[in-house]
Amino acid sequence: MAEKVKLSEALERTAAALAMFDGDALEELTARLNAAAEGQVEIEREPVEAIKARQRILAEVLTATEQSIDLLRRLRERKAKNEWAH
Amino acid sequence: MGSLISAINIAQEALAADQSALNITANNVANQNTPGYTRETPNFSTQDTYLLGGYEQSDGVTSGTPTSIRDRVLEQRVEQQTQVSSQASTLETALNSVQDIFGLTASSTSTTVTALGTAVDSFFSSLTDLANNPSQSATRQEVLSAAGNLATAFNTSSTQLTSITNGLNNDALTIVGQVNSLLGNIASLNEKIAVQSPNTDAGVLEDQRQEAIAQLSQYIGLDQITTSNNGIDLTTSNDGLLVAGNLSYPLNASIVGGAVQITAGPNNTDISTGLTGGSLGGTLAALDTSLPPIVSNLDTLAYSIATAVNAQNALGVDAYGNTGAALFTIGTTSTGAAGTIALAVTDPNLVAAAGGGEGSSGNTNATALANLATANIAGGTTADAYLASSLAQIGQAAADASTNSTLQSTTLSQLTTQRDTLSGVSLDEEAANLTEYQRSYQAASQLFSIIDTLFASALDFGVVTSVS
Numbered sequence: 022m023a024e025k026v027k028l029s030e031a032l033e034r035t036a037a038a039l040a041m042f043d044g045d046a047l048e049e050l051t052a053r054l055n056a057a058a059e060g061q062v063e064i065e066r067e068p069v070e071a072i073k074a075r076q077r078i079l080a081e082v083l084t085a086t087e088q089s090i091d092l093l094r095r096l097r098e099r100k101a102k103n104e105w106a107h
Numbered sequence: 108m109g110s111l112i113s114a115i116n117i118a119q120e121a122l123a124a125d126q127s128a129l130n131i132t133a134n135n136v137a138n139q140n141t142p143g144y145t146r147e148t149p150n151f152s153t154q155d156t157y158l159l160g161g162y163e164q165s166d167g168v169t170s171g172t173p174t175s176i177r178d179r180v181l182e183q184r185v186e187q188q189t190q191v192s193s194q195a196s197t198l199e200t201a202l203n204s205v206q207d208i209f210g211l212t213a214s215s216t217s218t219t220v221t222a223l224g225t226a227v228d229s230f231f232s233s234l235t236d237l238a239n240n241p242s243q244s245a246t247r248q249e250v251l252s253a254a255g256n257l258a259t260a261f262n263t264s265s266t267q268l269t270s271i272t273n274g275l276n277n278d279a280l281t282i283v284g285q286v287n288s289l290l291g292n293i294a295s296l297n298e299k300i301a302v303q304s305p306n307t308d309a310g311v312l313e314d315q316r317q318e319a320i321a322q323l324s325q326y327i328g329l330d331q332i333t334t335s336n337n338g339i340d341l342t343t344s345n346d347g348l349l350v351a352g353n354l355s356y357p358l359n360a361s362i363v364g365g366a367v368q369i370t371a372g373p374n375n376t377d378i379s380t381g382l383t384g385g386s387l388g389g390t391l392a393a394l395d396t397s398l399p400p401i402v403s404n405l406d407t408l409a410y411s412i413a414t415a416v417n418a419q420n421a422l423g424v425d426a427y428g429n430t431g432a433a434l435f436t437i438g439t440t441s442t443g444a445a446g447t448i449a450l451a452v453t454d455p456n457l458v459a460a461a462g463g464g465e466g467s468s469g470n471t472n473a474t475a476l477a478n479l480a481t482a483n484i485a486g487g488t489t490a491d492a493y494l495a496s497s498l499a500q501i502g503q504a505a506a507d508a509s510t511n512s513t514l515q516s517t518t519l520s521q522l523t524t525q526r527d528t529l530s531g532v533s534l535d536e537e538a539a540n541l542t543e544y545q546r547s548y549q550a551a552s553q554l555f556s557i558i559d560t561l562f563a564s565a566l567d568f569g570v571v572t573s574v575s
Contacts, residue, residue, distance in 0.1 A: 039551040042547040054554060064561055072562055076558070078513060081518070082518055083551060083555065085518050090541065
C-alpha cells in the first residue's frame with residue numbers, strides 16, 4: 022500500500038476545485054478519498070492543525086458557494102421573467 | 108461528524124461579517140437604483156437625500172432602467188472579495204517577513220532555531236560556566252562575549268523589524284498615490300457618463316469605470332453608492348469620501364510620529380483608524396495590529412534580561428573586590444529596549460561572580476546570575492519561555508494569515524468564475540452552469556464528509572493509519 026494521501030492536501034485541492042467548479046477534479050478526489058476510506062490508500066500522518074485549517078477553508082468556501090448559487094438562481098429567475106431590460 | 112458541524116459553524120460565524128458588508132453594499136445598490144431587486148417595487152422610485160462622507164447628497168432618480176443591476180451586484184461581490192483577498196495577501200506577506208527575521212518556518216517555531224534563542228541560551232550557559240570556574244579569566248571573557256552577542260541579536264532583530272515597519276510605511280504612501288490616480292479617473296468617467304448616458308447603460312464608459320473600481324479594490328476597501336445620472340460615488344470602508352459625482356477627493360498620506368496618517372474628503376478627516384480592505388488595509392493592519400505586539404515582546408524580553416542581570420550583578424563583588432557594575436546599558440523603560448540594549452563593560456573582571464564577603468574568587472553571585480535562566484524574569488515567566496511564547500505567537504499569526512489568504516483567494520476565484528460565466532450567455536447555458544455549480548457543491552460537500560470521517564478515524568488511532 023505505497024500510495025498515501027494527506028487529508029490537508031485533499032481538503033485544499035477540494036476547495037480549489039470547488040472554486041473553479043472543476044467537476045473532473047472533484048470526481049478524482051472523491052475516488053481517491055473513497056479508496057482511503059476502504060483502506061486501499063494510506064492516510065499520511067500530519068499535524069491536526071493543518072487539517073483543521075483546511076477544513077475551515079473548505080467549509081467557508083462551501084458556505085460562500087451556497088450563497089453564490091442562491092444569488093445566481095435569483096438573478097436568473099429575474100432574467101427569465103424579463104424583470105430587467107437588456 | 109462533530110468536527111464537520113463545528114467547522115461549518117465556524118464558517119458561518121466567520122462569514123457573518125463578510126455577509127453583513129455584502130448586504131450593506133447590495134442594499135446600497137438596491138435602494139439607490141432598483142428596489143425591485145427583491146421584486147417588491149419593480150420601478151425606480153424617488154430617492155431621499157442621503158449622507159455620504161458626512162455630507163448630505165441629493166439623488167433625484169425618478170425613472171430609468173436597471174440594466175446593469177445584474178452586473179453590478181456580481182461585480183461588487185467580486186470587488187469586495189478582491190478587497191478582502193488583497194488585504195489578507197498583504198498581511199500574509201508582512202508576517203512572513205517577520206517570520207524570516209526570527210528564522211521561523213511554517214513547521215518550526217523552536218527557540219533553538221533562532222539566532223535570538225541561541226544567543227539567550229548561550230548567555231545563560233556562559234554564566235553557568237562562570238559559576239563552575241569563577242576565577243578563570245577565559246570564562247569571564249566568555250560571559251562578556253555572550254552578553255555582547257545577545258545585545259547584538261536584540262539590536263539586529265529590532266533593526267529588521269524597524270526596516271519592515273519603514274517599508275510598510277512607504278508602501279502605504281505609494282498605494283495612496285495609486286488610489287488617488289484612479290479616483291480622478293473614476294470621477295472623470297462619472298462626468299462623461301452623466302452627459303452621454305444618464306439613464307441607460309453607458310457601455311464602454313461603464314466598463315472603463317468598472318475596471319477602474321476593480322483596480323481600486325486591489326488597493327483599498329470601498330463602499331459604492333449608485334446615484335442619479337448613472338453615477339457611482341465611492342467612500343472608504345470607514346466613510347471617507349473618495350468620489351462624489353464628477354469630483355474626486357484624493358487621500359492625503361503622511362508619516363506622523365512614525366505612523367501612517369491618512370486623511371480624506373474636503374475637510375481632510377483623519378480616516379487612518381478603521382481603514383480596511385485592499386493592500387492599504389493589509390498594510391495598515393500589519394502596522395497597527397500585527398507588528399506592535401511583536402516589537403513590544405522583543406523590547407520586554409531585552410529589558411527584562413538586562414535589568415535582571417544588572418540588578419543581580421550589583422549584588423555581587425567583581426574581581427577587583429568592588430560592587431558589581433551594570434553589564435548592560437539599558438533605558439529606564441522597556442520601550443525601544445531591543446534596539447538600544449548594549450554591552451556596558453569591556454573588562455571581564457567587572458563581572459561580579461563572588462558574593463559579598465566571600466572574596467573575589469567566590470562563585471555565589473555567578474550561580475545566582477546563572478539561575479536567572481530559570482527565574483521568572485520576563486512577563487511572569489522565564490526568558491526562554493517568554494521568547495518561545497512570543498515566537499509561537501508570530502508563527503501562529505503567520506499561519507493564520509496564510510490560511511486566511513488562501514481562503515479569500517479561493518473564494519475570489521469562485522466569484523470571478525461565476526461573474527465571467529454569467530455575463531453574455533444564453534439562459535440555456537446559464538441553466539447548465541447553475542447545474543454544474545450545484546453538482547460541484549454537492550461533490551465538495553460529500554468530500555468534506557468523507558475527509559471528516561477519515562480525520563476522526565485517524566485521530567482515534569493516533570498514528571499513521573489506513574481506515575477500513
